[in-house]
């Protein structure tokens with residue numbers, strides 16, 4: 491590992507609640523942060539807000555569910571900044587609803603954005619990491635991939651799939667200095683969770699032994715840990731961070 495340069499971290503879905511906290515934390519840790527986004531208008535507002543707070547992120551648009559679009563984005567990042575050392579597969583959406591009523595469109599959208607994206611992004615960076623004998627891949631899954639959730643057959647399937655991917659890739663690249671890990675957050679105070687109707691959300695919070703939603707910075711702290719060079723013997727792991735909501 492060359493410690494004379496800034497390490498480059500690509501965070502997908504950077505403009506969301508978790509993505510924002512992860513970008514800030516990695517930047518504070520000294521990484522050169524590359525922020526991926528999909529929605530141009532939202533990204534411009536986010537960039538202005540981040541700069542007002544003193545953060546500068548290089549921003550790249552790509553729909554992570556599109557293999558070729560991701561390939562083009564990675565090529566541009568490599569040409570203008572450098573090869574990626576840390577990949578945080580964070581982008582994700584929900585399209586909740588009982589399975590018996592779930593449309594194919596809502597199934598496909600969630601599987602493509604939450605799971606295909608992990609293949610698309612990782613596949614475009616893994617060989618460069620292997621050549622350089624260094625890499626950190628961090629997959630942001632969910633408690634609902636570990637335990638299931640009424641109304642989330644699509645989301646739970648994608649999130650459980652992420653950790654299956656983590657376990658196998660961890661084995662395949664372990665000898666190349668690359669670690670691959672999953673983080674499974676519980677209910678965190680993001681727009682995604684706040685979109686759950688209040689009555690249902692209150693019942694969910696009542697099931698959390700800590701009695702509150704998690705903070706985005708609490709997840710970012712764990713990402714920061716796994717992104718560090720010192721965590722070189724941790725791979726294939728799934729870190730639950732859910733306030734005790736799901737213990738197993």
Ligand code: CAA
Pocket residue numbers: 584586587588631632633634639640641642645675676677678682683686687690
């Ligand atoms: N267990 C058992 N039954 C349940 C239930 C549950 N948890 N939730 C709802 N039901 C039942 C109701 O009692 C009702 O039954 P009856 O018809 O017999 O009265 C029925 O389901 C209601 O079904 P509807 O389809 O009419 O309800 P809906 O469309 O209004 O809402 C839902 C269904 C969208 C799944 C809604 O319950 C919901 O939003 N649930 C929360 C889902 C959730 O936790 N999403 C997490 C989003 S955040 C995230 O994903 C981040 C992360 O990683 C944690």
